[in-house]
């Protein structure tokens with residue numbers, strides 16, 4: 345096993361707050377690892393210990409074969425870090441801020457910052473103080489990726505980004521993995537981790553409550569669904585959804601006719617979308633929305649599953 349990050353029995357207390365309660369973690373070289381959990385679960389605290397912004401109360405941490413606390417600038421140059429709360433020098437332009445950061449992070453190949461800025465749709469000539477939250481986040485991402493580090497540690501990387509830019513970010517993560525880089529990212533959004541990570545750990549109240557391959561983790565949760573079908577009737581749709589081939593995971597089904605031949609429906613889906621989508625395929629689907637599952641509920645159901653609600 346070639347672990348780029350190894351964490352054993354990690355604890356962090358802030359006074360009386362026991363934020364991290366005995367975490368073990370191994371992230372293999374060339375993989376994308378997701379740390380997922382609701383607000384306050386301890387994700388940021390773990391990531392900050394990996395880059396030596398804060399120190400563990402107890403436990404051991406190894407990053408790229410070194411203890412972060414003994415790290416020289418040499419180790420930091422091998423890491424691209426996006427903090428959860430970015431603090432940027434307001435008085436300069438994006439381009440000159442990145443030039444300054446490149447002096448610290450190590451050499452950036454010609455054209456790389458411009459290419460990243462173009463892909464993320466950011467104008468580097470603008471003064472930092474005039475940038476929106478999302479555009480600041482793009483600067484944070486560029487500085488993390490620009491020196492092509494061996495290891496990327498990204499805290500809530502898509503926070504504030506619109507869906508098109510989020511997609512571009514996911515492409516950057518895929519390319520980093522293909523280039524042999526390792527990525528550890530945190531999120532409180534399930535789909536982001538599901539679309540990018542090979543492995544994930546679910547963190548709740550400072551502990552890992554589930555860990556494994558994305559498919560093997562029961563990360564399906566509960567989502568609200570809504571749709572609009574045309575050329576049919578409430579009876580036909582009821583039969584399709586609740587009849588012999590019923591979609592077992594669909595609850596609280598509400599069906600209503602709209603106009604002459606349209607049917608609106610809503611419900612709560614506990615599980616995969618696939619059976620629902622297949623049973624709707626016989627109708628003309630004008631609209632279908634499946635909302636992001638609620639992470640709090642998903643984590644709760646994991647607790648119930650493992651019986652570890654202490």
Ligand SMILES: Nc1ncnc2c1ncn2[C@@H]1O[C@H](COP(=O)(O)OP(=O)(O)OP(=O)(O)O)[C@@H](O)[C@H]1O
Nearest residue numbers: 358361363381382383384385386387388389390532
């Ligand atoms: N510097 C600090 N001093 C005191 N308590 C802290 C400090 N940093 C974090 N905490 C507490 O530790 C716990 C974990 O916080 P952390 O920021 O790591 O969670 P998170 O999973 O990153 O959540 P979020 O998604 O909201 O950022 C919280 O209860 C938080 O209030």
